[in-house]
Amino acid sequence: MSAHDAVPVSLAEIARIAGVGRAAVSNWRRRHDSFPTRIGGTDVSPQFSLAEVEQWLRDNGKLADIGGRELLWPRFEALGSRNESGLAIAEAARRMRSSRARIAHPELSPQARDLVAEAARVGREEGPRETFEFLLQRWLETHVRQLSTTPPQLAALMARIALAVRLGPAQGGLTLLDPACGTGHLAAAAVQEYDSPGLEVLACERDPALAALTAGRLDFLAEDRGIRTRIATADTLRDDPFAGAKVDIALCNPPFNERDWGYEELATDQRWTHGLPPRTEPELAWVQHLLSHLKPGGTAVVVLPPAVASRKAGRRIRGSLLRTGALRAVVSLPPGSAQPHSVSLQLWILRTAPDGGPAAAPPSQNALLVDATRFARSGTREPSPDWDGLGSFVLTAMAALDQVDQEPPQGAVRVPLLDLLDDEVDVTPGRYAAAAAEPSRKELAGKWDGFGSLLTDLADHAQRLSALDFEAGTSQTTTTVGDLVKAGALTLRAGQQQPDPAATARGAAVPLLTIADLLHDGTPSGVVPTGSAPAVAEEGDVVVAGVARAFKAWVHEGPPTALGPQLYILRVDAEKLDAHFLAGCLCAPANGRQAGTHASSSSRVDIRRLQVLQLPLERQTVYAETFRRLRAFEELLTASDSAGKGLVSDMSDRLAAGGLTT
Incomplete structure (x- = not known):
């Protein structure tokens, strides 16, 4: 118990443990003299004893609905070492599946071993896989600056590409290789995307903690599915643990810009069939390593920095990859697709000859270059892709890879090898796809027609709204959301931080909307398991964003959607309130200002203080219709602005290309 006593927790961690907001914990601290005293930190960021906090929460009935996972994590974090905490989580995963499992990591400290036993007990009670995924996600969040992981959406896209592009049936099942697996995001995605039996996963990672966590993750995924896994801890390029193995697909997100990759000792390695990678081009060593492991017709998808497509030092190898048909396609991703988030990374799609003979250029004598950078989500502080649009576009482009008579979608272009095999051998998609994406005369005419229709609708709404008249000097009675809740006219529910990562949700799920999504484009960016979200908006509910910058x-409208923190559901009694009338009253800017704290743009808005007109239901309907028209006018303004800017861009491209007749 003494080790437990020594574990410090912050106010934010206490809030997570209790399943409440941080403000609630601050209130407990002020109102209850019995609340534990600070043992460390500062007045601004105090720390408390986990044991004392747990006891206080239990004594005051604050842990009724909270499991033991939240209490586990601070103890793992208190181990201090990234490696030890990671190995301890992996060891706990093994013990969750089998209480008789032998210790795989004897280097763990006695404190870590005790914690492993406690975590295994909690996992067997609350769900082994869910507990492991919870601890793994917390570990990844804590050490995010020390790790480079593949986002689950990108991992899923890479797996789908590889499965779609691979040629021929897999004999006796499918074999997958990830030679730089990290914590197993790519391998896990492939397991989830491949539904047929007989999958074998080969994965390698030089960091022992990451390799152990990958093993834990894949072992859970492999349960009852007949999946075989082999996870090795090694430096893949220098000491390949799967030398000679041939696989159907390979997925890889290798380390970038590593100069010490083994250039001297690997100078005569047989994997370099396209040429010895220069010391400054380790990524091309990974490319050839993947190709050396592919079966005939096998496919590899690898994440690479954009400079690999054009650097002078690698042009000879790029030329060989093109001439032999090994490099089939290159996809430029939007910034934010993976670390480093500020860079537009690329996917290289590689494939070996289907007959097992000498590789040769494809019959079409071209490569598919896909510029998907336009799928970046606008209006965001941090780059973030529109994953649904990106995935649909890229997979549509890949469907045209081997279909010479099928035209790729706009933004993708087949480039003849003769055009690529020049002095630069530059395979950057934007260099070629931009010219191919110039709109035709018919497309431009259609866009102008659409823009004109938008302006007509906008003028109609403007005419109707401008005709509205308001009585002078009248003062209408108002009430508050809080009073309406007390009167039973509506119910109020608050969204919360989800306990499980959306990316690992399996089975039935609902979209998850967060404040960050509203600041982007309003599209939910995550999912959560059905039944796990405390607040789910249904058709006809009023949703309120309770933060000043996104009020x-x-x-x-649409399918049920789970809400994250600072989002609220107002469910009206239809016999007392019109939902559109309520939403219109609430979203008035003056309403948000008077109910906010005014401290900063991130200040919260007190939802219960928002004002609502007091009107009979029949009058609410008139107001509701006008509010709807006002919202439609706003949407038309936004659409017109976007369409107008798009036309300016398209017209500029066409004018710069010449051919003006008048």
Whole structure:
């Protein structure tokens, strides 16, 4: 118990443990003299004893619905070492599946071993896989600056590409290789995307903690599915643990810009069939390593920095990859697709000859270059892709890879090898796809027609709204959301931080909307398992964003959507309130200002203080219709602005290309 006593926790961690907001914990601290005293930190960021906090929460009935996972994580974090905490989580995963499992990591400290036993007990009670994924996600969040992981959406896209592009049936099942697996995001995605039996996964990672966590993750995924896994801890390029193995697909997100990759000792390695990679081109060593492991017709998808497509030092190898048909396609991703998030990374799609004979250029004598950078989400502080649009576009482009008579979608272009095999051998998609994406006369005419229709609708709404008249000097009675809740006219529910990562959700799921999504484009960016979210907006509910920088209210339409922190559901009694009337009253800017704290743009808005007109239901309907028209006018303004800017861009491209007749 003494080790437990020594574990410090912050106010934010206490809030997570209790399943409440940090403000609630601060209130407990002020209102209850019995709340544990600070044992460390500062007045601004105090720390408390985990044991004392747990006891206080239990004594005050604050842990009724919270499991033991939240209490586990601070103890793992208190181990201090990234490696020891990672190995301890992996060891706990093994013990969750089998209480008789032998210790695989004897170097763990006695404190870590005790924690492993406790975590295994909690996992067997609350769900082994869910507990492991919870601890793994917390570990990744804590050490995010020391790790480079593949986002689950990108991992899933890479797996789908590889499965779609691979030629021929897999004999006796499918074999997958990830030679730089990290914590297993790519391998896990492939397991989830491949539904047929007989999958074998070969994965390698030089960091023992990461390799152990990959093994834990894949062992859970492999349960009851007949999946075989082999996870090795080694430096793949220098000491390949799977030398001679041939696989159907390979996925890889290798380390970038590593000069010490083994250039001297590997100078005569037989894998370099396209040429010895220069010391400054380790990524091309990974490319050839993947190709050396592919079966005939096998496919590899690898994440690479954009400079690999054009650097002078690698042009000879790029030329060989093109001439032999090994490099089939290059996809430029939007910034934010993976670390480093500020860079537009690329996917290289590689494939070996299907007959097992000498590789040769494809019959079409071209490569598919895909510029998907336009799928970046606008209006965001941090780069972030529109994953749904990106995935659909890239997979549509890949469907045209081997179909010479099928035209690739706009933004993708088949480039003849003769055009690529020049002095630079530059395979950057934007260099070729931009010219191919110039709109035709018919497309431009269609865009102008669409823009004109938008302006017509906008003028119609403007005419109707401008005709509205308001009585002078009248003061209408108002009430508050809080009073309406007390009167039973509506119910109020608050969104919360989800306990499980959306990316690892399996089975039935609902979209997850967060404040960050609203600041982007309003599209939910995650999912959560059905039944796990405390607040799910249904058709007709009013949703309110309770933070100043994103304050808005609207009537939810479409499928059920889970809400994250600082988002609220107002479910009205239809006999007392019109939902569109309520949303219109709430979203008035003056309403948000008077109910906010005014401290900063990130200040919260007190939802219960928002004002609502007091009107009979029949009058609410009139207001509701006008509010709807006002929202439609706003949407048309936004659409017109976007369409107008797009036309300016398209017209500029066409004018710069010449051919003007008048």
